[in-house]
Amino acid sequence: AQSVTQLGSHVSVSEGALVLLRCNYSSSVPxxxxxxxxxxxxxxxxxxxxxxGATLVKGINGFEAEFKKSETSFHLTKPSAHMSDAAEYFCxxxxxxxxxxxxxxxxxxxxVSS
Amino acid sequence: DSGVTQTPKHLITAxxxxxxxxxxxxxxxxxxxxxxxxxxxxxxxLIQYYNGEERAKGNIxxxxxxxxxxxxxxxxxxxxxxxxxxALYFCxxxxxxxxxxxQYFGPGTRLxxx
Numbered sequence: 304a305q306s307v308t309q310l311g312s313h314v315s316v317s318e319g320a321l322v323l324l325r326c327n328y329s330s331s332v333p334x335x336x337x338x339x340x341x342x343x344x345x346x347x348x349x350x351x352x353x354x355x356g357a358t359l360v361k362g363i364n365g366f367e368a369e370f371k372k373s374e375t376s377f378h379l380t381k382p383s384a385h386m387s388d389a390a391e392y393f394c395x396x397x398x399x400x401x402x403x404x405x406x407x408x409x410x411x412x413x414x415v416s417s
Numbered sequence: 418d419s420g421v422t423q424t425p426k427h428l429i430t431a432x433x434x435x436x437x438x439x440x441x442x443x444x445x446x447x448x449x450x451x452x453x454x455x456x457x458x459x460x461x462x463l464i465q466y467y468n469g470e471e472r473a474k475g476n477i478x479x480x481x482x483x484x485x486x487x488x489x490x491x492x493x494x495x496x497x498x499x500x501x502x503x504a505l506y507f508c509x510x511x512x513x514x515x516x517x518x519x520q521y522f523g524p525g526t527r528l529x530x531x
Contacts, residue, residue: 346522403515404450404462404475
């Protein structure tokens with residue numbers, strides 16, 4: 304069965320610092336991978352996705368992620384954090400064996416201090 | 418705005434009662450997914466419909482049911498409610514069910530069972 308592990312339930316960075324949110328997946332088939340962001344009291348918004356092709360994926364708001372098959376990882380990065388990046392971030396894999404629903408990690412809360 | 422609408426935004430009800438949550442997918446999307454977000458379980462997939470037909474089931478309780486109507490809107494019915502059913506319920510839609518297309522999430526319905 305597919306699964307997603309997000310390392311670190313809470314990450315704190317200073318404004319302008321590098322953001323690194325870690326995600327590892329388990330999948331017996333080539334995965335479709337996604338990062339979503341959830342701001343307080345809002346729904347989930349797609350940041351970026353990997354399906355096939357280029358392993359470095361660029362998303363919205365300056366975020367990017369790299370698919371590394373050998374490490375079964377899909378870490379999310381942003382070179383310079385902004386206060387508005389404070390939110391909860393979810394890594395997800397598409398469950399291709401069961402209707403393609405998303406399997407989510409437990410989420411990482413990003414705090415940005417000035 | 419994702420284009421996915423959910424009503425109501427908030428729902429407060431008592432144990433043992435039954436409620437119906439409604440979702441309208443983005444224009445053109447045939448696939449609808451329901452997810453439950455709670456503090457202890459995180460984001461969990463409940464059920465998926467594609468063009469009116471049930472496509473996949475996740476961790477959906479027998480007390481819960483759903484359907485997708487000919488106009489593609491979907492309803493999630495929760496009955497014999499328990500305190501533990503209090504959660505945020507999200508609907509998501511996608512243009513197709515293959516998993517490579519992103520899912521667009523609605524703002525959610527917050528259910529409180531007292």
